[in-house]
Amino acid sequence: MRIGVVVFPGSNCDRDCVHVLRDVVGQDVVEVWHGETALEDLDAVVLPGGFAYGDYLRAGAVAATSPIMPAVRAFASSGGPVLGICNGFQVLLEAGLLPGAMVRNRGLLFQCRTVHIRVESTRTPFTRGLREGQVLRLPIAHGEGNYYAPAALLETIEEAQQVVFRYCDAGGRVTPEANPNGSLRNIAGVCSPQGNVLGLMPHPERAAEEILGSVDGRWIFESLVACLEARVPVPVG
């Protein structure tokens, strides 16, 4: 499979994503500069973490206007799998490809530590190989990961099963203490209505090899590859 990693000025996890996809999961990977306007022959797209455009204005806001974004939008509209990690998640929110918004972490601290997240939905290509209730141990590193959505929108995405990950403790319990940033309902990741676009704040690419202390992130990429190879159609609705 051929997977594209979009590189914005200020991305800093792009190489990590390329490494995991190419060297750990064994896929063809191309880096796509944000100034490009086409995504050619790709099976999936990853928007990596970092500080695209210095996070000026708001995290992800300027990147959402990049020349490549209409192509990402078209790719997503056609059912192509799109994964946004941390800053990539913020870009997808600002681009309107995912519902909600990010505000500064409760307590203002930049949170850089390992957390646990619980798989809430296996309807995305990135979680189909996991099981609901499964707990993943992944690192976070962000200052604006406090997920917010107005009450009505929150209910809509809950009912539509668009909440894919929640912060939890090691035992899988979703508690206020396990919430590192104040996110509403401990939300750590959400998907599009169709399920093919996923954003999450934790970094699976930083936890995909034993030497890094956890391999739990690897299963998200393995799940994507398994779906692509099986040509499992993306569920609609």
Added chain:
Amino acid sequence: MATVRIIITLKPGILDAAGQAVRQGLHALGYDQAGDVRVGRYVEITVADGIAPEDVHQMCARFLANPLIEQWRFEGLDPNVGASPARSLRRPRPEATRQGRKTDRPGLH
């Protein structure tokens, strides 16, 4: 040319962590009279004379502010003085305007 001055702040009810920290700092310096503090952004844009206030609102709604979490007001377009219209909760995007957004459900952004 005119200069429009735009002030963007988090909506009431949205946690303003920076505002809380600034309030603590003011209290630490002895300014106990400081109440609620909201920290926002200030944007100054030079525009052609005769620009419609609605165009400035569109700049805010589509890019300068995030209507899900932020509100804005502006001044400088004498005699017009703007404030975020309540109707602009939806947020048209550059691509959305040109191409439409087929994947979106109503009310999801």
